[in-house]
Amino acid sequence: MKGQFRGVFTIPPAVYHQDLSVDYEGIRRCVRFCLDCGAHGIVIPVYATEYFVLDDEERKKIVEVTVREVNGKAPVLAGVTSAYVGRAVDLAQHAQAVGADGIIAAPPHLMKVTEPELYDYYRRINDAVSIPIMIQHLFPPLGTVMSARFIMRLIRELDNIGYLKEESPRTNAMISAILEIDSETPSGLQGIMGGNGARNIIEEYQRGICGTMPPSQFTDVIVDVWNLLEKGDASGAFELHSKVLPALLFGGTYPIISYKHMLKKRGILDFAGCRPAGWPEMDELSFAMLDRIMESVKPFLRVI
Template identity: 30%
Template sequence: MDLLMLLTGILPVLPTPFADAGVDLDAMRRVVRFALAAGVDGVVFPGFASEVETLSVDERAALLDLVVAEVDGRVAIVAGASAPSVEEVVHYGRQALALGVTRLMVQPPKSIGAGAGAVASFLAAVAAELPGAEIILQNAPAPRGSDLSPEAVLEVVRQVAAVRYVKEETLPAGPAITAILADAPEHLLGVIGGGGARYILDEYDRGACAAMPALEIADLHVALDRDYRAGRRREARALYVKSLPLLVLQAVYRMRLTKHVLGLRGVLDNRAVRAPTPELDALAVRDIESCFAECGLQSLVSAPIAGGVGA
């Protein structure tokens, strides 16, 4: 089977680098190359961690085009197509399909509510306009998302055959993953974990096929994933424990932490953030850098990235 036929493993959501005016396309190339060098199984763009809500239509299109060109078929790509209306989702979906990207992640807009019928109708309308697309239903927690129950998710999947994956990131995600997989129709190919990989081992133990963390420690996540799939559970857990202090901080500082760490690793020069996130003061920076050092990773992108996790 073609490795790109199924989504598995580590699929980080790529951040968006900004310049003083607009987006930084050269830095975006470095971001993609860093992800590939880390050994990821695929990339996601744009998503919440990409500050997607702050991007213009033109910026979004130019960045996705660049991502597709840089990846050049080497790993899977998931294109974010979330938007408030069916028409906008279809617009973003057609852009992705024109670039050869068939996997579209869609978070149902909160405006339609959390009922299975309304969500299914929304996604069915999208699917009808995008033949050939594989939809990933992104079930985000409140207040950002609709916080769909497992029962609602299953009903949506049953009604809309184009929904081939679920990204489950409500809290706690573990029981929801178990419930969805226990009663999933045959056309559902898998459930993907969210939550920044803060719960990745529990998600994997429950049958999640992949995880979508942020990018800054992608090489550690890849090493963890490979250990887990090879049955080296003790080694996978050791890496998980190393990652947690940094990921706890990432849950607070979000894109600012991601960009700060990518700056430490030589990927980003400009760490500007558009999305409303807490500022990093001197003590927060010290804490982040200490937690990053404890991960045992190389500091510079020019250093070996794949396999760069320390003992």
């Protein structure tokens, strides 16, 4: 894929049948929805796709299904994060073989590795493929906080690593720090993408991100916000973003499960269940608030 990865690279969810087996047709439907919304790229399977409760064969098939459904209409980045680097390498090589345009990898989850171990993790992924690699700097407990200098060392020394998805506890400061280091000593950095559900997209854009990676339930609205920013209409972007911010904040309170219920209310999903992973439970009051939120954002949804 030539050129910079730029814009809204949205994340479809893992979709299940009632017995919690993977519903690949449901995933295709979500991917089509994202494309209809104008997504500039697709990212799967990552945190918002419940990658940590999927086995490797399910993860591989999800990437295959997505690449086929997208069919070159937008870049596809495949998530390869694993507790063991050998599995990450295998997933990365598979993603490249089936046509993914890039891969994204957070540090190994479960165990917190040392800096030398982390360097080796990214080095081995880097050496296994020839497509672009994005580091995901993810908040704990799934993620490991890294220093800006260490991240830039990875980008400077490992040829295929050129992107960062920044969503650590100090996201805004880290974006500025990374870009400042790169301006002082060019490193091969190709871009930084924001995360955190696009809740802070306006300030992140002002700090210099090249895109954002939100979950998919409001892809059309986030694309519209991004396009306004790209046109230089910061006021219009701020006004539109403020209209949907309560919905984005609700998603942060009830991650994953609320994303799916929002997609169900939009007619994209038939079943909104998640595999057990300790998600916050939604009760009667939560669902009442969800109904109110969906009604409030309805005027701003393009894809009905």
